[in-house]
Amino acid sequence: MLVLGIETSCDETAAAVVEDGRIVRSSVVSSQVDLHAQFGGVVPEVASRAHVDLIVPVVADALGEAGVELADLDAVAATHGPGLAGALLVGVSAAKALALVGGLPYVGVNHLEAHLYAGWLEHPDMEPPLAVLLVSGGHTMLVAVDGPGAYRVLGQTVDDAAGEAFDKVARFLGLGYPGGPVIDRLARTGDPGAIPFPRAMPGEIDCSFSGLKTAVVQHVRANPDVVVADVAASFQEAVVDQLVEKLAITADATDATTLVLGGGVAANSRLRERTAALAAATGRAVFLPPLALCTDNAAMIAAAATYRLGADGPTPLDTGVDPGLGLV
Amino acid sequence: MLVLAFDTATDVVSVAIGRDGQPLGMLQLESGREHAERLVPAIASLVADTGVALDQLAAVAVGVGPGRFTGLRVGVTTAKVMAQALRVPVVGIGTLDLVAYPLRHTRRDVVAVVDARRREVFWARYRTVPGGLERVGAEAVDPPHELIAEIEATGVDVLVAGDGADRYRAELAAVDRVALAGPEFSAPSALALLELAQGRLEREEFTSPQALAPVYLRDSDAAINWERAQLRSPA
């Protein structure tokens, strides 16, 4: 079973061919990050325009690298939510056009569910129940995965996504965009215990980052001579502390035997370190997907589509996009 | 030469399949904002009704705007990707041309007007020439009162058509020298697209699927500023 997946929900134009939901035959990601850097964040109209420009070469590259033609495929899938409406429409229109020409089933995929499938792509033998921390610039959620298609969202951010907090703090500190990698790098030279930033909502599974962002701003304004690396390290430690605490509560609440990270912020080195340490301390397995599978990609879309096609059949061609789609 | 033609730059989805510029079938539906829901099913049903096999198509033709960004992106993406998959050329024709072309038998100049929202219209003026219309000047985006000032400044009789003309009908009707086309001329026509595309194909004036792009006419800076303003003061 060969599935072409297309992902255009935010600022990556991506296409991939996946065999049997497990074997990545190709995975092409064209990032627009340079395009959005000048604005300090993703601008929806700019993203939508770029997807239109990039979709044809990205799909052609994905088919070419996999060494397959449209006629060899068994289905075509695209993210249909959640995400930016104008951006989602490009991938969905492309997938439907290919489905029509190839006489193939179309599968509309939930981007959040696809992030959960990124794990199975790398570790096909990963056994539920899983406790998953899905954390990126667009989402921050704690999910219990009881099996394929069986998810419970136990907690999520009540304000900003964690990735958004990284971007905002980096912008405030004049470090550039995107904020995650630059803070991660700078934090290695700073003292994570230098400034006692708050850890929000202790004991709960929901998270909050807007108070932390405000605390960073206030601290820097009150202490103009502060070492920026210490701010970065202390801020990052506060985010990671909060996330790891939520993951620990989720795992205990669900008897999960495996901890999993997903989403772009899962690329953060301190979060990976601390999650591995939590797993070791509590006798659980841990799965930290490679960076290329953490950030938005289309291999995870094709993998999720393979499961959804088997479970629900094709998505009708008169289905649109759902920018606010939830995981369950 | 079999051609599939569609335009999605307004609230109407217009689809036609034709041979050598003559229609074999046509579908026009009020789609509102649901172009992504409606376009591909409309193409599929027209293909079934006409008995045309997609792999017999010699080209895909599409209205490239200016128009509503969302609809435009659905249409242009669908055309690009279909043409690429079928390995045929794609022909992009301006949406204002598709509004004006059905009125080519008038003696007046034709002004095609597409609603651009935000109290503005996309528009262009055409004069009749043997065999069709020729655009006078560039396509533009302006508030309706500026369009009216431009019409008054030309000093010629004009026939105005398009959903933008419908929206500002009262203002336009008050202008000397302006006649308004009937509502059947409001939507960009896929039949006009078939005819105009045929000429382009005969002259081999087509684009590669990769190079085809929507005509936005508003730059994204304007869109950015507008989005920022919306964020600051949600309507």
Ligand SMILES: [Zn+2]
């Ligand atoms: Zn994502």
